[in-house]
Amino acid sequence: MALGRIGGGVLKDNLERNGSNLNFKNTSGSTALLHLDVVNSRVGINTESPAATYSLDIPTPLVSTNLISDNANVQNWTLDTNRIYQNSGDVNLSGASNVFLSGLLTDNLRVNFNTFGSLANSNINLTPNGTGTIEIYSDWNSDGNIHATGDITFGGDLVLGDDDTDTVTFTSDVNSNLMPDVNDVSNLGTFSKRWNNLYVTALNSASLNSGGLQIDTNVIQTYSYNLNLNLRHTVNGQKVDLEFFEIEDNTIATPSANTLGLTTSGELIVTSTQAIKLPVGTTGQRPSTEGGFRFNSQTNLFEGRRNSGTTPFGGVISDDALTRVYAHSSNNTLNFLANNQASGSVDSTGVNLTGLQVDDINFNTNVLSTTTTDTNLLLNPHGTGKITMDTVTFDGQIITWTPNTGLLFSPTAFGYDKATGTGGMVIPFGDNSNKWPTPELGDTRCNTDSRTLETWTGSSYTQSAGTGGTLTEDEMNDLALQYTIILG
DSSP states (O other): OOSSOOOGGGGSSOOOOTTOOEEEOSSTTSOOSEEEETTTTEEEESOSSOOTTOSEEOOSOOOOSOOOOSEEEETTEEEETTEEEESSSOOOOOOSSOOOOSEEEOSSEEEETTEEEESTTOOOOOOOSTTOOOOOOSOOOOSSOOOOSSOOOOOSOOOOOSSTTOOOOOOSOOOSOOOOSSTTTOOSSOSSSOOSOOOOSOOOOSEEEETTEEEETTEEEEOSTTOOOOOOOSSTTOOEEETTEEEETTEEEOSTTOOOOOOOSSOOOOOOSSOOOOOEEOGGGOOOOTTOEEEETTTTEEEEEETTEEEEESEEEOTTSSSEEEEOSSSOOEEEEETTEEEEEEETTEEEESEEEETTEEEETTEEEESSTTOOOOOOOOTTOOEEETTEEEETTEEEEOTTOOOOOOOOTTOOOOOOSSSOOOOOEEOGGGSOSSOOTTOEEEETTTTEEEEEOSSSEEETTOSSOOOOHHHHHHHHHHHHHHHO
C-alpha cells in the first residue's frame, strides 16, 4: 500500500465511515496521533480511547504558542474573548508549588504585585469562615486608621505611636488593670505634661507629685517655691474632716465637745496684721481649765484661769474686778475704779480725781479744804516761787495779773467789796500820760498833774468830788486865807 497518499474517495465532500472509527498514526503499532470516534462523536489526541465524558480528550499536555478561540467551553468552563469563567460551582486554582498571576481583579478588589486595593471606594473585607482567624506572622504597618468593632488582643509588646506628636484616645472604658513592666521605673505623665483630674477610690503610692503638691510616706508638702498648701471642698456646706476636727471655709471646729489641742516643742507664732479672737462668755460660763484665756462679756475684761480662781486682765484689777486701774479703749485715759465707782483718771492734761485727801487737805470736786477743825489752809511756794491761779499770781503780799486786763471782784445780789483795817487804801495814781486809753465806767485814779481824784464817767474823767467846778491849789489857798481873816 502506498504511503502518503489519500484515495480519491476521501477527497469527496463527505467522508462517510459507516460506523468505523478512523485513526491517524505513524505505524500500526504506534499510538494514534488523532482518533476519530465517529460512532460516539469523540475526538482523541494521542489517545485511541477518548473519555466518554469528553468530546475532545487530550491526555497529554496541550501546548500552543498561540491558542485562539472565539468561545471555548470545557465542561463548566467558558473562554470567551478576554474572559474565563465557571458556569457553575467554584473555581479552584492550584499548583504543585504556586499559582502565579500578574494581577487579579474582582468586582471591587484588585491584587497587583504585593498590593491589595479596592474599587469604587469600597471596603476590603477579610472574613474567615466559622471560628477561623486572620493570622499575620510578620510586621504590620498601617498608614491609615484601624477600626475594630470586636475585641483586640495583643499577645506581645504594644507600641502606640512613634513620636510625642502622636496621640492615643480612649472613647470606651478600660476594663482591666494598668500594670507597669518594672517596679518604680515608668511614669504616668511628666512635669510639663500632667494629667488634669485623677478620680480613684484608693490611691496607694510610695510618693505622689501632683502640680506643686508632693505626698511622700507620711509627709504632705509643696515643692514649688512660695506655693501654698490648700485643703478645700468644692460644694457649699461640705467640710474637710481631719480625724477629730473639721475645717469648713475659714473655720476649724471639733465635733461634739472634743478639745482642739495645739502642741509644739518650740514657739507658736501667729503672723498677721489683724487679731486673734478669743472665746467670749459671761461670768457664769467660765471654764475650769487652768491656763484658760478668754474675754468676759459681762465685765468687758480679758481674764485667765488659775487654780485658785480667775484673774482679770487690762490693768491693776482685784479678783472680783470691782476695784481696778485700766486704760480706756479709745480716749488715751488711765481710769481708776474703786468698788465699781469711778474715782479718777489720768490723761494728757494730768490727774483727774473725784476726790483726794493728803494728810489734812481734802480735794473734792471744786473744793480744797482741810479735814481738821480750825486748821488753816496754807499755800507756800518754795524759795522765789509764786502762787499762780489762772492769770493771777500771788507773790508774798503782791498780787499781779495779766497785763492790760483788770482784776475783777464780782459780788452777786447785794453783796459788796469791803476792805477792813484802820489804815488807808492806796488807789492807782499817775499823770495825764499814764491814763488808761480805754477806761471802763467808774475807773478812779489820782491824777498827779491836777492833784485831784478823778473818775471816768463814760465820756471823760471828772473830779470824784462831784460834777461842779473844780478849784486849783492857788484858788484853795486864797479861799483859806480869806476864811482865816474873816473867821480869825
